[in-house]
Amino acid sequence: MLGAVETRSVSPVFVGRADELGTLNDALARAAAGEPQALLLGGEAGVGKTRLIEEFATGACREGAVVAVGGCVEIGADGLPFAPFSSALRALRRHLPGELAEAAAGQEEELARLLPELGESPRGRHDEDGTARLFELTVRLLERVAADRPVVVLLEDLHWADASTRHLLAYLFRTLRSGRLLVVATYRADDIHRRHPLRPLLAELDRLRTVRRIELNRFSRSEVARQIAGILAAEPDPAQVDDIFARSDGNAFFVEELAVAARDGGCAGLTDSLRDLLLVRVESLPESSQRVVRIVAEGGSTVEYRLLAAVARLCEDDLIEALRAAVGANILLATPDGDGYRFRHSLVREAVGDDLLPGERSRLNRRYAEALEADPTLVPADERAARLASHWYHAHDAAKALPAVLDASVAARRRHAYSEQLRLLERAMELWDTAPEAVRADLRPVDCTEVYPPPQSGECAGTPLRYLDLMAEAAVAGRFSGERKRALKITKRALHLLEDDGDPLRAAWFWLQRSRLVESQGLGDGWQELATAQDLVRGLPPSEVHADVLANVANWLMVHRPGPDALQAAERAVQYARMVGARDIELNARLTLGGLFVESGDIDVGLAEVHEVLRRATQAGVAYVMGRAHVNLPSNLEGVGRSLEAVRMLHQGLELTRSLGLLDTEAWIWGNLADSLFSLGRWDEAAEAGDHSERVGQSAKPRGFRATIHARLALARGDLATAGEQLARARAHFGTHDSVPQHALPLATVAVGTAAGQGRLQDARAELAQALRIGFPPGTHRYGWPLLLAAATAEADARGLPAAEPDRAESVGRLRETARSLVTNVPVWQAHERWVRAELLRAEGRDTPDDWSEALAAFEPLERPYDLARVRYRLAGSLLARGGTEEERGRATELLRLSRATADHLGARPLADAASALAQRARLTLARAAGPAPLAPADPAEALGLTSRERDVLRLVAAGRSNRQIAEELFISPKTASVHVSNILAKLGVAGRGEAAAVAHRMRLFPPETAAAGPAGRAG
Incomplete structure (x- = not known):
């Protein structure tokens, strides 16, 4: 089971590291008990990370754990996408073939992107959530494999990791929830300079409480002495220990090299350069062995034997002898599977590689590339394209490198390795002008419909590849990988090239991408870019680009400015998508159309349309539309007061998005769930849902959802300071560049309530005035009624305050006029209309029990316990204000008892205190008791x-x-x-x-x- 961690070491003695080994063993014990663990192991090159991992892995195997090892692979300056995870999964498949097959059942096609042995990866249209789906399936696969036995996954050399590997590791550490799984990742600390791409990941992982970090320090003098004694099998001379300790500075690998040099008769003072010391042993090899070592150094972390033979061009006997000498000198090691060779330590490989002459390096890369072209079976299939592209590029042959780099970019895209795809496409753009015209003319777009359709109908395979095609692929890869700044620069360059091109469809497509990028980065609301795209396609024949632009316009208008224009755009998007057979765009546009129907008052038709879209998207497996439907449909249900239905739908959405890995969609679902749970009076659950939204989400808005729900809860519970803090955070997360009613109006409601609670009535009025200036577009009445209610309540509560009297009549009149303009098309908003009317009458001192009885009757059938409790309190106060008969006092007592019970349950302290104070003032007893109860204090x-x-x-x-x-x-x-x-x-x-x-x-x-x-x- 130990597999790839069985590495020969010069020193047979394991020195020191007792604390670090104890930490690893403790993590294994916790994992074996069902608490998954994640550790990062860092240290400088040669300090002993691999030796510590070997020792730990050996003990883990003795304890019955399955150990799977995967290492990041360096090919020149390039990394292979997902290399360590692919290697680790391959090891698990060898050790636990039945368990892994069972865990992957039903998801083999997607998981084949990481482990090709599972089957053929699908080649359908890619979307922004493809990587997240793959990540989610990978994590759940590991959890299922580790369900019944401890599994240790060792991922080595993260300093060489590609971006996709780093993203997957971050996702794994952030979402690992179950299983007897221990994940340990190692990296070279001295390589992590200020601009190293691993540095942000390490900072992110440091913030996770579930991740532990181990830093290996250099050996002390006594530990160096013990290490030397183990190498020499004898007690070393103290002077020799002092010399080696001083020169190695406690680095375990350099201690070994210096000790071996001394043992073999070399002079420890031979050279002042440790790098030269590494090369001394190489230079002592026979010439044929030195040549083979140089070839291996340029071939990557590991070179397969057959590939090495093809590049070395030695007869087999000579090659074997050359390898035997290099292995005997502890320069090279055979790989655990016996298929190839690697350096015993990467420091030696780097020293040998740095010693190559420029012409020698390009010549060796050419040989590697020619060998791979002649026989592609020399390397694993999932590595072939990337390695061939790297070798041709470093051979400085643009004619060969350009097609190879493009093939590698397609392979990366099919694995959802969009960061690597982007890097390769940028390399292709770099090579474009230096490649011969004849080579460029023979290139054809591959799977071009995955990015954008050709401007004319017909097969894109017959159209020569253009530089703009590369830019389009790169822009999408940048958006999918999160490299949005790079993608934005690419779209800017593309649009500059298109200024004189006369191709409005391609220009519109790039403006559409730019709109998405601008909005996602918080640089604007994206409307200017969308409007430009819409102008470019206006009057053109129907096309997929045209339909996509209209669908995005409709969605933008639905969110920002709902109304007839949004409805018209959605209808045209559906029509154009049907004309050109763009199914996904049609479903997306129909989803928007259904939501607009609901908001315009055609509720049954709109909900039916959304349900139908969800059914069709599920049948067709359109993940993005499925996820969006599980966000929008519950929101529509909540908007018409059907909160219980919304919650049921949202829970289904959570299961769906988790299975598909739709992280941002899941975050939106958690945010909507928090809203519906708040309405239902399940406030603790609402707070948890808000926390989940922030934890899962990949953008600023989910953090805004969490802050919003916590601000609402704090306000209702009387914690005005926290409400103000959370309000400020929410507004910061949502930003001021993109004022969306569904975010801005609820926050204005909290702001009004917080200001009123702190006695800042003028500030509350100012918040309301700002919201009224923006207005309530069609469909936003669901946010408008709570805002008017908060403002009306503030005016009523402040009646009698001298500071409140100026502008009171004007403020109440403005509220009453605005209320007349809001829709009351369902019971929940009809109830709010009666409540607002009663509060405004109370603000004028003209409310009666009949007014509050109407509001109460409207709320009693609804699933709004907090709202019902507040209205009960108001009715009780109105009954008691005019003295009240015994019957009215009895009714008021029951109303206050119910109101306070709800408030106590929810933790709504202001309402509970107010109910108690009103009862005390009226000499009412709220507590039910068997015997006579003392009267509450009259004052x-x-x-x-x-x-x-x-x-x-x-x-x-x-x-x-x-x-x-x-x-x-x-x-x-x-x-x-x-x-x-x-x-x-x-x-x-x-x-x-x-x-x-x-x-x-x-x-x-x-x-x-x-x-x-x-x-x-x-x-x-």
């Missing part, structure tokens, strides 16, 4: 623990008095007044005078006629 101020003097001070604070004015009126010193104010703030649990005033008025501690007339102004 709510007493219930809050306020003394008589503090009550007087609070009355003046509520009236807007300063400490000096309070002191003058109560005949006390300003310092004493300040102490009283501080005590009041502490007892009320508020942060400032404005909040204290708001609490006093909300709880009706001081009837309006007793409030002192104070100076008007903004509370602070």
